[in-house]
Amino acid sequence: MSLSIKELIVEADRCVACGLCLPHCPTYRKTGSEADSPRGRIQLMRAVAQDILPNNTRFNEHIDLCLSCRSCESACPNNVNYGALVDTTRALFIHKKSILPALAKPFIRYRHLANIASWLLWLTQQAKLDGLLKKISPAAKLLPPIDKPVTWNSMYPATFQRKGAVSLFLGCAGNALDNQTLKASIYVLNKLGFDVHVPSRQTCCGSIARQMGDTDESSKLVAQNQLSFDQTIPVLTTASGCGAGLNDYLPDHKIQDISAFLMTCDWTTIPIKPLNERIYVQDPCTLRNVQKSHQAVYTLLKKIPGSDIQALPGNSQCCGGAGAYMLTQSDMANSLLDDKLTTIKTNSVAILATSNIGCSLHIANGLREKNITVAVLHPIQIIAKQIGYGV
Template sequence: MHTKDDFLVKPSRSDLLAEANRCVSCGLCLPHCPTYRLTLSEADSPRGRIAMISGAASRRIPMNARFTLHIDRCLTCRACEVVCPNHVAYGRLIDEARVMMTIPPSGLMKGAVAKKRNWFRSLLERVFVDKSKRFDVVRPLMYLFQRIGLQEKLQQLSIVKGTRLGLLLSKLPLIHFPLHRWQETYPAIGRECGEVALFLGCVARLVDIETNISTIYVLNNLGYTVHVPNSQTCCGALYQHSGRIAEAADLIQRNKKAFAGLNIKAIISTASGCGAHLTEFYSQYQTENFSAPIVDINKFLVEQDWSEVKITALPKKVVVHDPCSMRNVLRASSYPYRLLAHIPGIELMELAGNNFCCGAAGTYFLDQPEIAESLLSDKMAALDRAEANYLVTSNIGCLLHFTSGLRDQEKKLEALHPVTLLARQIGIQ
């Protein structure tokens, strides 16, 4: 038997084998896997990856460069889990395989190679992700960096083009609200319905502050006081999906402390990827749960009383993108549609191909840019056919991915979070 702490650092091979052996190789997952549809390689399918994980866990095959290639190509979209008749926990298998890939070669079979950390990604994690408040300091600097044209000039340098830095810069939208500072508490407006807390996330504090500001505005107008703990940090999903579950667990514990002691109904998450990770970590690793339930903003707002809130009509066509974390993990993809239906005159439609990943997948666009761009191009084509005025999506990574695609193709369509569109119709300035 292993302890919880041991498991967070090194998964049990017997547990991995037991879960992998639940796959009966029926192949129902194949047409739902984005990477299999692109490469038509069995090794890039859920069934193939499970077979490789089983082989590595039983020491029948080495975790070499080829093994790493196919595991890393997985988007962790988890569309396969939704259609799996045997309910194989594929997402957990992939995460734990990535943990094994970080183990030094001495702990692996002959021919195995431990995966090396990318220095650029490690630098970003140490400087910003672990200390998310630093994004608040960087925001005005990035705002100035963009406005005087330095970002564009940097992207044109030959030493930057094609690098992870170049890819990252290409995804950055224009920075807004450069001088905004978070308060600890935002009081309800008018009637009082209770208190909630807001999970800000990490990257959103730099590039999507409008969504969190809009969330506070809407909640205040519904009668909720909103707490924003100053000591909160990244949710840890980026660490978990790169095989560093111990670091992810540390961030979870720091966030639990940040939100402890508040008399709140819920901890609101605006990014479905963060919400899915915060929700699942407890059930996966049997750690102590948060002091209040983690609830996606769309779901929370749908369940409120809107009778006293005035919403201006919007006679426009709005196409809705379903993030994989919302559809396949939280199983809550209906809520954005139900929420936006409160806006009079709105025409809602589902983005064609919503059951397939857009290619953002956390930092996937940095690690697998060719596949990420191929998947994004499918979404851009679907948007052309939709002829909509707005695109809404409930995950920060997807929003950045779509925004960069729209900018590259010089499309006038605006991409934003559902709650941002709703806040505008309520009257946010």
């Protein structure tokens, strides 16, 4: 949600500066600076909003360094809405910046243009030209091998006895770089008796634009999604970053992480093949702190006979992905990633389940650079395979 300046000041005043948030803040743990802690940033936000401090480069740097992981919200005894505070601050005070040129925005906003971009990426990889692409744009190193782009149907009917209907949110990054998870999601939902609607007018959730302080763009994306989805049926997300953004800015819709929704379904008639493997689960911050659905992932994966489901140690710390953060704040993002990679190596992780495309891209890229072989998969991909997907 967005606040006015007056509302920002009122919300900031609710912070009692108790400090319980400090050990939960990734940037504070790294820098030890009060200005890089939640309570420190809140004091800065309020002071700038009241014209006590100037809106200068130093202020911008402290706000930009925030990952918006919102771990502080989970620790706050006064339930201060830090997410709204930082979103509003970025919209009102942080100098507008973008990792994308203005001409690229339509390719994010409109799905038919996004599909063209996906085809170009896929064809580039098929032609073995992705090395050249990485030289042109360093961000291209994050790209995984992608599947052939999909032209989505407007509806996928239930395979067996129909039990209901849902809408599937594609997401811009998910649609372009991880359509395997989206296809697996449709397969599982159809098997469980649900029609899956894929609204053609849906667009990006707006979270990256919001993180950049581009409130005009994020508002347009929210408005487009508002009109695209039926409010009477659940809207399921496979990327928790998208789910968090939709949860905050589409309150009239039934937004759910797909794993949480699947735990409300009847699985008694679905045979699940055993998998005698240890699967570590990485909790995305947005799933844990905003959607509060991270436990559903463990419960879902434990349905697989023979599997050993474990939380990745240090799950309360952000991996550093955080949407565009891995590109705009690469030093801090990589410092946080190094901690995660050390944990993965120490625990000899072979399969890592994560429910956010940003975490997946960031961690998988770090693993590739260190020549560590780990299968980084969405939990839906794992469960889908065990009930026959791709066989």
